[in-house]
Amino acid sequence: MARRFDIRAQPGFATIAMITFFLLYLPIVTLVAYAFNAGNSIAVWEGFSLRWFVSAANNDVVQQAALRSLIIAVFAATISTTVATMAALATTRTRPYRGLTFKYAFINQPLMVPEIVTAVALLIVFSRIKVWTGYSGLGYLIAAHTAFCIPFAYLPIRARLEGMDLTLERAAADLYATPWMTFRRITLPILRPGIVAGFMLAFVISLDDVVITEFVKSGGQDTLPTYMLGQLRRIVTPEINAIATVFLALSVAIVTAFFFLNRKKA
Amino acid sequence: MASAQESARIAEREDIRNRWLLSAPALVIIFLAAIGPLFIMLAYSFMAKGDYGDVKFGQFSLDGWFSVFLQRDIFDDTVSLADAHLTIFWRSVRLSLMTTFVTLVLGFPTAYFIATRPQNRREVWLFLVTIPFWTNLLIRTFAMQEVIRNEGILNTALMMLGVIKSPIQILYTDTAIMFGMVYVYLPLMVLPLYAAMEKLDFRLVEAGYDLYAGRFQVLRRLIIPLVKPGIIAGSILVFIPSLGAYVTPRVLGGGKNMMLGNLIELQFGQGRNWPLGAAISITLMVVVMTALLIYVRGAARAGTDNNG
Numbered sequence: 001m002a003r004r005f006d007i008r009a010q011p012g013f014a015t016i017a018m019i020t021f022f023l024l025y026l027p028i029v030t031l032v033a034y035a036f037n038a039g040n041s042i043a044v045w046e047g048f049s050l051r052w053f054v055s056a057a058n059n060d061v062v063q064q065a066a067l068r069s070l071i072i073a074v075f076a077a078t079i080s081t082t083v084a085t086m087a088a089l090a091t092t093r094t095r096p097y098r099g100l101t102f103k104y105a106f107i108n109q110p111l112m113v114p115e116i117v118t119a120v121a122l123l124i125v126f127s128r129i130k131v132w133t134g135y136s137g138l139g140y141l142i143a144a145h146t147a148f149c150i151p152f153a154y155l156p157i158r159a160r161l162e163g164m165d166l167t168l169e170r171a172a173a174d175l176y177a178t179p180w181m182t183f184r185r186i187t188l189p190i191l192r193p194g195i196v197a198g199f200m201l202a203f204v205i206s207l208d209d210v211v212i213t214e215f216v217k218s219g220g221q222d223t224l225p226t227y228m229l230g231q232l233r234r235i236v237t238p239e240i241n242a243i244a245t246v247f248l249a250l251s252v253a254i255v256t257a258f259f260f261l262n263r264k265k266a
Numbered sequence: 267m268a269s270a271q272e273s274a275r276i277a278e279r280e281d282i283r284n285r286w287l288l289s290a291p292a293l294v295i296i297f298l299a300a301i302g303p304l305f306i307m308l309a310y311s312f313m314a315k316g317d318y319g320d321v322k323f324g325q326f327s328l329d330g331w332f333s334v335f336l337q338r339d340i341f342d343d344t345v346s347l348a349d350a351h352l353t354i355f356w357r358s359v360r361l362s363l364m365t366t367f368v369t370l371v372l373g374f375p376t377a378y379f380i381a382t383r384p385q386n387r388r389e390v391w392l393f394l395v396t397i398p399f400w401t402n403l404l405i406r407t408f409a410m411q412e413v414i415r416n417e418g419i420l421n422t423a424l425m426m427l428g429v430i431k432s433p434i435q436i437l438y439t440d441t442a443i444m445f446g447m448v449y450v451y452l453p454l455m456v457l458p459l460y461a462a463m464e465k466l467d468f469r470l471v472e473a474g475y476d477l478y479a480g481r482f483q484v485l486r487r488l489i490i491p492l493v494k495p496g497i498i499a500g501s502i503l504v505f506i507p508s509l510g511a512y513v514t515p516r517v518l519g520g521g522k523n524m525m526l527g528n529l530i531e532l533q534f535g536q537g538r539n540w541p542l543g544a545a546i547s548i549t550l551m552v553v554v555m556t557a558l559l560i561y562v563r564g565a566a567r568a569g570t571d572n573n574g
Contacts, residue, residue, distance in 0.1 A: 007472050008382040010375070010485055017379035020372045020452070024398050027409035027449065030419055034412070043417035083292040090288035097282050106293055110300050114510025114554055116527040117547040120534055121303035124310055124544070127320070147299035150292050208402040211512050211527075215534075225404050232408060232517055244405045255400040259393055 032248065035241035042238055052242035062243060065227040069207055072138060072223065076145035077153070077202040083146075084153035084202075085195055089187075092161040110148040118148070119215035126216055136218040144216045145206045152205045153198035160194025193261055200258050204251055304551070311544035319538045330541025334549060351529065351546075358526045361440060362508035365447040366501050369455040372448070373500060377459035378489075381466065392460065399453035407517045410446045411437060414518075438520030446514040451507060455500040462496025463489075495565065502561045506554050526550050 035053070039046030056062050091103050110118065126140045168190070172182040210225040217226060224247060231240055314327035332338075337348040380391040398406060413419050414436040421433040436442050466489065474484045490497070512527030519525070524532070526546065533543030
């Protein structure tokens, strides 16, 4: 019997799709596999071992870089999510008003300019401020990260707000709730999944950043990604694979959580 | 009546004022740590370069912009095209176009494959595309480096299959950069393509077959025109970051095969020519913004066409 004619099928498409998925995962799987290599090489397999995870965990420089990455990401994600929530409240559920388009463009600007361009512009400005003020702490990195995290935090919060109508808030106001109470008891709880999603996106984006960090950081302020970038210039041991694997696991965990969070909403 | 109107107008004005206050923190942060510095960089591009990097503050000069495409002979002052820069410009454009093309060739069937799965399976396939997208770009580039290096999986596999006798040098070539960018930006092509294909009305495809169109004809005359907005969106989303790529060419190009991002870095590092670096940055930004603007205009027009 002839196979039923499937109008959706296109010859070869499924094969190419499988090749694509293979190509997408082959490098990542290789990278993770060699993190468990007992030998010193990232090309020759010499048996299973966790020694590189141990050595990465005991490496002071790695510890400090990881801690720095986390501090920056926590600050940047918290601040950007807070201001993005406010901005989202200010730009949704309203008739178009003068300046609304301007606000959209402004908030999304960090997505539109190539990162390297923002990076050198920040280098120019911050290097001068560093000379003027003598301050060269993490503040610059936190400020830069906060700025480019804002659009990522803003998008899911805005999407969530657009799906909410004003009925409940009006009802609260009718029952003599103050605007602040209405916000605390009504708006914020309904908005929470959007805010959590925005925070997680901002956190991952901050954690992953290489380019802007590389140009803004002062001496001895390596984050985990810039540390890895520096290491790639030398002879690479599986220690880098081990660090990358842990990093990868963390990102995947956050993205998976984000995925399920969004799915529940739908 | 008039006073009711009056108070409504006052309430609206107050609402708009509150909305500005509410969005002010976000706008101020973006201005201070993203947009403002771009204007300062524009000013820097018109200053004379300092002897050890930085600029001679307030000293006007067009040398930075002059050197973007031109160079002056140090002996006889003749002006000629800056070949080194043009090579890098051309490499950036060429590699970005090739990357866009390859991601389209791989991404189109992939997105189509996902869009034609049963509803409940699509999410899983889509999730598989998103995971690499959200993992660190540097890590993905590094992973690609391990695959294509001389002792890497690719060369080992080819040698075992007997296709080649000795490893081919891929790492630190233009090809390596392109492989890396294809790998890194592929999800950016698949996602908008999928979004367009998900909405595809397969009754039209059925009608095509009823009218004796072949598979290829249906693809070329029906599916591709219908998902064209997705193709354009995906191409723009891949082309733009490719043009401004910095990490991938640095890691896979190995310093010699520079792209624009690396040329910019060079001017702020060893090159010690900040005005030139600023001028190249602004050139790159203008090219990217123009591409985006053309795309947004086109998307807006396509949107009104569909609705009206």
